[in-house]
Amino acid sequence: MFLKYTLLGLLLGCTAHSAVLVPSGSIELPGKAGARFDYLTIDEDHRHLLAAHLGAGLLYVIDLDTEKLLRTIPDLPGIEGVEYVPGLNKAYTSNWGDKTIGVVDLSSMKVLKKLPAENKPDGSVYAAPFGKLYVSDERAKAEIVVDVKTDKILKTLRFTSETGMPQFDSVTNRVYLNLQDENVFAEIDPASDTVVARHELTGCQGNHGMALDTKNRRAFLACEGNDKLAVLDLNSFKVTTTISLPGGVDVIKFDPSTARIYAACYDGYISVIHEDDPDHFSKVEDVRVQPKVHSLAVDAKNRRLYASEQEENGKPVSKMIIYDVK
16 A cells, blocks of 8 residues: 655656655555545544545545555545544535535444535535534535534525635634635624625635634635635735745645645645745745645644645556655
């Protein structure tokens, strides 16, 4: 399963000269080579990486400490998003193929139930104090609210824009939602499941991906329409900074332990940006990776970054690439 890079592999690989992300190995995955991957998330309770293989309809459970594939969970066609719910030992998947939200029991490693979505369920977030999961049904222009105790849909919020990645702010108890067609950042109150505010974004077009620095009150937005990272002040809800990125920016992650933002770009880069302070940001490096790498996860404990890869030097593959974070 675990393959160390050879010297030849390093010479051929796109990340050989990176100063901040150094390839340390890979995990071969059983899904169809060349099939698209999507979101990754970390289950800190069990030290597992949950990886969605969209084109193969599979959810992979990987042990972060041994870096071995533990289980492959099938029957999740077109899986895009995956969100772990602590305490219940469940994960929820967004399945584009059959337009459902999958409920996965991580004790038995089986799909327990599927809830109906409408068109293209995508990113999701868990609002722990409210026991609710928020799933963006992107092309249905909707946000689906799920009670994670009963696994029932409580409400569907409607919008006039496709919905991007949501995030939960534990400081204000708000769910933030990207309305990507309108360049708008929306606030949802989970107590009432109503939209309480909408904020227009300046300098950010097609805001899809999102990550939060709740301590410093900043949101980081992936602006797919103009290939920017936008920094949004969560007190004033104004864009304070934009940073140019390579083409095809999608998933964004923030690692508070290093004050770094990582942006996965479909054109074949992972951009690394440092938060010098809440008002100042510096580009560390655009790390060259394989094309079509558009999702990632960061394990702060082991100082590792994971990115799923569907092609390597023009050939179809199915693997998880492991980088040491320097």
